[in-house]
Amino acid sequence: MEVPPVCPICGKEGQNARLIGSASYCNAAGAPSGGSVWCEAVCTDCDVDLRFTSKKGVPSVWYLIAPEKSQLLRLLSNDEVEAITNKMQRYKAIGAKWNALLLRRRPGDEIWRYQFNDKHTGITVVRNGLPIACFNTIGSL
Numbered sequence: 001m002e003v004p005p006v007c008p009i010c011g012k013e014g015q016n017a018r019l020i021g022s023a024s025y026c027n028a029a030g031a032p033s034g035g036s037v038w039c040e041a042v043c044t045d046c047d048v049d050l051r052f053t054s055k056k057g058v059p060s061v062w063y064l065i066a067p068e069k070s071q072l073l074r075l076l077s078n079d080e081v082e083a084i085t086n087k088m089q090r091y092k093a094i095g096a097k098w099n100a101l102l103l104r105r106r107p108g109d110e111i112w113r114y115q116f117n118d119k120h121t122g123i124t125v126v127r128n129g130l131p132i133a134c135f136n137t138i139g140s141l
């Protein structure tokens, strides 16, 4: 691994670092003109997923696979979380993904709605004010 994974929450080294994808580019003349890599890892202490994306020669850091604080919209109540849970259980794959998100919660963690593009919203777990995970579907939640 070009840059060892470091968890931005606890500062410890992440585990299970793996290359997810890479690409190399050519210019119009067919000569190599750089490339990029995409890696993922986990921090088992914090139970968060980490990602690293880099372009060749451009320094990068590992970051949480989660929205930015600026994308947070609103804290959801327990009733709202329960209503989404009931809705999600109708779909096998997405229901399992939703349950996995809820299992990440620790005491004090909150469930928030966030904006992920102009039209759509998703759900995230917020720990000490920091989004640490994300969940989204084709539509809005």
Ligand SMILES: [Zn+2]
Pocket (backbone or CB within 6 Å): 007, 008, 009, 010, 011, 012, 043, 044, 045, 046, 047
């Ligand atoms: Zn950590």
